Amino acid sequence: MDTVFIRFLVGGFVVSLFAALGDVLRPKSFAGLFGAAPSIALATIGLTIRQDGRAYAALECRSMMLGAVGFFAYALLVGWVLRRYKPGAFLASLTLLPIWFVVSIGLLLLFERPA
Amino acid sequence: MKRIEVNLSSLKDTKPHEYVVRFLFGGLATVVAGLIAKKFGPVVGGLFLAFPAIFPASATLIESHEKKRKAKIGSDGRNRGRIAASLDSQGASLGCIGLMAFAFVLWRWLNHHNAWLMIFVASTVWLVIAYGLWAVRANRPRGLYRLAGR
Numbered sequence: 001m002d003t004v005f006i007r008f009l010v011g012g013f014v015v016s017l018f019a020a021l022g023d024v025l026r027p028k029s030f031a032g033l034f035g036a037a038p039s040i041a042l043a044t045i046g047l048t049i050r051q052d053g054r055a056y057a058a059l060e061c062r063s064m065m066l067g068a069v070g071f072f073a074y075a076l077l078v079g080w081v082l083r084r085y086k087p088g089a090f091l092a093s094l095t096l097l098p099i100w101f102v103v104s105i106g107l108l109l110l111f112e113r114p115a
Numbered sequence: 116m117k118r119i120e121v122n123l124s125s126l127k128d129t130k131p132h133e134y135v136v137r138f139l140f141g142g143l144a145t146v147v148a149g150l151i152a153k154k155f156g157p158v159v160g161g162l163f164l165a166f167p168a169i170f171p172a173s174a175t176l177i178e179s180h181e182k183k184r185k186a187k188i189g190s191d192g193r194n195r196g197r198i199a200a201s202l203d204s205q206g207a208s209l210g211c212i213g214l215m216a217f218a219f220v221l222w223r224w225l226n227h228h229n230a231w232l233m234i235f236v237a238s239t240v241w242l243v244i245a246y247g248l249w250a251v252r253a254n255r256p257r258g259l260y261r262l263a264g265r
Binding site: 003004007008009010011012013014015016019020022023024025026027028029030031032033034035036037038039040041042043044045046047048049052054055056057058059060061062063064065066067068069070071072074075076078079082083086087088089090092093094097100104105108112 | 120123137138144146167168174177178194197198199200205207209211213217218222223230238241
């Protein structure tokens with residue numbers, strides 16, 4: 001329980017810090033980089049290494065690459081839909097979130113398929 | 116070359132409850148990533164280290180702040196708000212390529228070197244790649260960038 005609480009506090013702090021960086025930086029296209037900063041990873045990797053070891057954390061990072069590909073596809077699509085169809089940002093970013101799951105989990109199934 | 120500026124007064128545009136929402140989303144995403152790793156193992160859990168946890172909240176805030184800025188000078192900022200959110204998404208997509216490199220560095224070398232040093236190296240790699248890609252893209256003028264002018 002203590003670990004969960006620590007993860008929550010550290011995660012909230014690190015993610016908020018990167019989000020605040022994105023707020024103060026201009027131009028907006030540059031600030032957007034911080035929307036894909038490794039905030040969750042930085043918040044948890046130290047705790048993961050302490051609890052489960054470096055091999056476990058390294059394995060998580062291998063899958064993280066696939067999650068980042070999913071994030072890439074999702075962010076590209078949100079940007080394109082906002083320009084092309086001009087919906088609200090909340091509607092576009094929330095309704096397209098399943099793209100992250102489809103791409104990330106699809107890639108995981110592809111690469112982790114048992115022989 | 117586009118100049119990067121720091122505008123601290125933008126922090127005042129964000130309301131206290133918006134900071135709280137970000138903190139909660141960030142904290143929850145981190146906890147959930149840990150719980151998924153516990154339940155399903157590091158292979159599935161690792162995916163969630165790159166989950167766009169606060170992306171919808173951030174894009175919505177950017178759009179709303181831009182709209183308000185335009186409303187102050189008496190114009191309809193809806194379109195401008197969407198352009199700003201779209202630019203933010205484009206930036207995030209470049210950041211994702213840096214994120215892949217961050218994860219690659221840790222996957223390959225975390226086991227063999229000092230952990231804190233590798234976290235520092237991976238973070239630097241993220242920043243250098245994300246900035247490099249942004250610089251290349253930003254210096255190719257396109258309609259959207261000219262329209263937004265920022």
